Amino acid sequence: xxxxxxxxxxxxxxxxxxxxxxxxxxxxxxxxxxxxxxxxxxxxxxxxxxxxxxxxxxxxxxxxxxxxxxxxxxxxxxxxxxxxxxxxxxxxxxx
Numbered sequence: 001x002x003x004x005x006x007x008x009x010x011x012x013x014x015x016x017x018x019x020x021x022x023x024x025x026x027x028x029x030x031x032x033x034x035x036x037x038x039x040x041x042x043x044x045x046x047x048x049x050x051x052x053x054x055x056x057x058x059x060x061x062x063x064x065x066x067x068x069x070x071x072x073x074x075x076x077x078x079x080x081x082x083x084x085x086x087x088x089x090x091x092x093x094x095x
Contacts (some may be wrong), residue, residue, distance in 0.1 A: 004072055004081060005063040008034060024056055025051030033065075036073070036082035037088075038063075 011030035014020060021029065028050040033037040042048050047062050049055040066072050072081055075088035088094035 004035075004067040005060050007081075009060065018088065022053055024053040024059075027056055027059060037080075037082055037086050038066075041083060050063055089090075 002076060008027060009056060011034060012023070012026035015026045015030055016023070017025075028039065028042075029078070031042070042062070043050075046057045047059050048057045066083070071084050073084050074078055074081055075090065075094050077094045078090045079087060080090055080094075082088055
């Protein structure tokens with residue numbers, strides 16, 4: 001499994017230990033915190049697991065694939081994940 005998908009899964013597990021969320025909710029919310037622009041690209045699509053836990057495996061496969069294809073990068077300032085070509089807007093200093 002890729003580092004990106006593992007990072008999202010691990011954060012989802014942490015979120016589930018803090019709140020009574022289903023797996024799909026936790027995975028999407030983890031992605032929202034770690035990579036809000038990536039989350040926005042998935043929101044409301046057939047990959048969005050927030051309302052349907054049956055979509056979790058396809059969601060994770062998508063996260064692995066975008067990393068394997070070199071379509072994901074990290075902001076050098078804040079460390080958030082971005083789709084290649086997107087500009088991070090978390091802080092003024094972000095690149």
